[in-house]
Amino acid sequence: MDRFPFGKNWEEFLERYFSQERVEQAKRSLLEFLELPTLEGLYSLDIGCGSGLFSLAAYELGASKIISFDIDPFSVRCCQRLWGMKGNPKNWEVMEGDILNEAFVSKLEPADIVYSWGVLHHTGNMWKAIERAGSLVKPGGLFYIALYNKRLERKGSRYWLKVKKRYNKSPMIVKRIMELTHIIRYTIIPQVIRLKNPFEYVKNYDKTSRGMGFYTDLKDWLGGLPYEFATVCEVFRFCHKKLGFKLKNLKSAQGLENNEFLFVKTQGQ
Numbered sequence: 001m002d003r004f005p006f007g008k009n010w011e012e013f014l015e016r017y018f019s020q021e022r023v024e025q026a027k028r029s030l031l032e033f034l035e036l037p038t039l040e041g042l043y044s045l046d047i048g049c050g051s052g053l054f055s056l057a058a059y060e061l062g063a064s065k066i067i068s069f070d071i072d073p074f075s076v077r078c079c080q081r082l083w084g085m086k087g088n089p090k091n092w093e094v095m096e097g098d099i100l101n102e103a104f105v106s107k108l109e110p111a112d113i114v115y116s117w118g119v120l121h122h123t124g125n126m127w128k129a130i131e132r133a134g135s136l137v138k139p140g141g142l143f144y145i146a147l148y149n150k151r152l153e154r155k156g157s158r159y160w161l162k163v164k165k166r167y168n169k170s171p172m173i174v175k176r177i178m179e180l181t182h183i184i185r186y187t188i189i190p191q192v193i194r195l196k197n198p199f200e201y202v203k204n205y206d207k208t209s210r211g212m213g214f215y216t217d218l219k220d221w222l223g224g225l226p227y228e229f230a231t232v233c234e235v236f237r238f239c240h241k242k243l244g245f246k247l248k249n250l251k252s253a254q255g256l257e258n259n260e261f262l263f264v265k266t267q268g269q
C-alpha cells in the first residue's frame with residue numbers, strides 16, 4: 001500500500017512555520033467546534049497527531065490527561081518535540097501506534113474527547129478506523145472527526161485519488177512541477193479572476209486555517225495516501241445508526257475538503 005510520508009511533511013511544518021500564533025489558532029478552532037470554554041479536567045486522545053499541534057493546544061487548554069499517537073515515527077518525533085518544549089509533562093504521553101491495530105487500541109483507556117482530524121481516511125480502512133476510534137470515547141464523551149468529502153463529478157474524489165497516486169510515484173522534480181501547477185490552477189488563476197491578490201490569499205490561509213500552513217497542506221493534499229472519502233450522510237448513518245452516536249456539531253465541505261463532525265456517545269452506549 002502506498003503511504004505518503006506525512007511525518008516528514010510535519011517535520012518541515014514545525015521547522016518552517018511553527019509559532020505560538022498557530023498554537024492559538026489551533027486552540028480557538030478546537031474550542032469553537034467542541035463548543036467548550038476550556039478543556040480543563042478532561043482527558044483528550046489525539047489519534048494521528050501529525051505535527052502534535054492539537055495535542056499541544058489541548059495541553060495549553062488545560063486538559064488533565066493527553067495521549068497522542070501516530071503511525072508515522074516522524075510524526076511521533078514532531079509531537080515529542082512539542083511535548084519536550086513544555087518540559088515533558090507527565091500528564092501527556094506521546095506514542096507510536098496504529099488505530100487499526102486491535103491489540104494497541106485495546107490497551108488505551110477511553111477518553112472524554114477523541115480527536116482525529118484528517119486521519120481516519122488515510123488509514124487504508126476508514127470505516128474500521130472510525131469504529132475503533134469511536135470505541136475509545138467514554139460514555140457521554142465527544143468524538144471529533146474530520147473526513148474527506150466524497151464528490152462524484154468528473155474532477156471529484158476518484159480523479160484526485162489518481163492524482164495522488166501519480167504524485168507519490170513521481171520523482172522530486174515532477175512533484176515540484178505538480179505543486180506549482182496546482183498553485184497556479186487552483187489558487188493564482190481563481191484569485192486573479194476575482195481581482196484578488198493571491199499572496200493575500202496565502203497569507204490569509206495561514207491565519208485562518210486551524211494554524212496549518214498553505215504549502216504543508218498543499219503537499220498533504222496532493223500526496224495524502226491512502227485516501228478514502230465519504231459523504232456527510234454516509235458518515236452520519238454509520239456513526240449514528242451503527243455506532244449509536246448522536247450528532248452535536250457539523251461543518252460540511254463545499255468541495256473535496258474535510259467534513260467535520262462532532263458526535264456524542266450516549267450514556268447507555
Ligand SMILES: C[S@@+](CC[C@H](N)C(=O)[O-])C[C@H]1O[C@@H](n2cnc3c(N)ncnc32)[C@H](O)[C@@H]1O
Binds near residue numbers: 050054116
Ligand atoms: C493529515 S495528517 C493530520 C494530522 C493532525 N491530526 C492534524 O489535524 O493536523 C494525518 C496523520 O494521520 C496519521 N495516520 C495515518 N494512518 C494512521 C493510523 N492507522 N494510525 C494512526 N495514525 C495514522 C499520519 O501519519 C498523519 O500524521
